[in-house]
Structure formats: C-alpha cells, structure tokens
Amino acid sequence: MDNYDVQREQAEGSREWIQINLRESLEDGKATEVMIKERVIAVFRHEGGLFAMDGMCAHQGGPISEGQVEHGCVTCPWHGWQYELDTGIQTINRQPLQETFQIRESDGKLEILI
Numbered sequence: 001m002d003n004y005d006v007q008r009e010q011a012e013g014s015r016e017w018i019q020i021n022l023r024e025s026l027e028d029g030k031a032t033e034v035m036i037k038e039r040v041i042a043v044f045r046h047e048g049g050l051f052a053m054d055g056m057c058a059h060q061g062g063p064i065s066e067g068q069v070e071h072g073c074v075t076c077p078w079h080g081w082q083y084e085l086d087t088g089i090q091t092i093n094r095q096p097l098q099e100t101f102q103i104r105e106s107d108g109k110l111e112i113l114i
C-alpha cells in the first residue's frame with residue numbers, strides 16, 4: 001500500500017479533497033488501495049469511471065481492492081459479498097453497507113473527498 005503519496009488539497013466542511021499521487025497509473029479494470037486518515041480506501045477504474053469505497057469489507061474486513069470487478073460491482077474475495085461500486089449497496093440485501101467516496105481526476109492526479 002505504499003505506491004502513492006497523499007496531499008491535502010482543500011477543505012469542504014468537515015471533509016476535504018485529498019490528493020493521491022499514485023506511482024503507477026491506474027488502468028481500466030485495475031484497483032489499488034490507499035490509506036487516508038487511518039482508513040483503507042479501495043480505488044477502482046472500471047469501464048472508464050473512477051470509484052472509491054471503504055477498502056475493508058463490511059462483512060468481516062476482507063480486502064475489497066482485491067475483489068473481482070464486473071458490471072459495475074466488486075465481489076469481495078473472502079466470502080463473495082458483492083457491492084455496487086458507485087453506491088456501496090450490497091447487491092443481495094440492497095442495503096448501502098459499504099461507504100463510498102467522491103473521487104475525481106485532475107491533471108492525472110486523483111482526489112478523494114473524505
């Protein structure tokens with residue numbers, strides 16, 4: 001998890017945009033995880049979109065960034081719970097169990113609102 005640098009960008013209420021400088025570009029279909037404010041955040045690029053969610057599965061803390069991603073959802077590698085990337089909704093019970101975060105890209109740099 002040390003393939004990035006973190007830089008605070010701007011404040012918005014109690015949240016702020018945190019700039020993530022990845023040492024390698026995040027290609028479509030790939031994921032990584034970063035540590036921000038003592039939280040593990042999973043970052044995905046999928047079908048041209050960027051997504052950020054809690055990197056520890058709501059079930060038992062599995063590594064969400066290592067899950068299989070398809071059709072806008074990630075499947076946790078430990079026991080198969082599946083979440084929508086953009087909402088964090090668990091696809092079986094339709095509850096938003098996994099926290100998601102706004103993410104944007106500017107000049108090749110990723111920024112997460114957290």
Ligand code: FES
Nearest residue numbers: 057060062076079
């Ligand atoms: S820890 Fe993710 S499904 Fe169990």
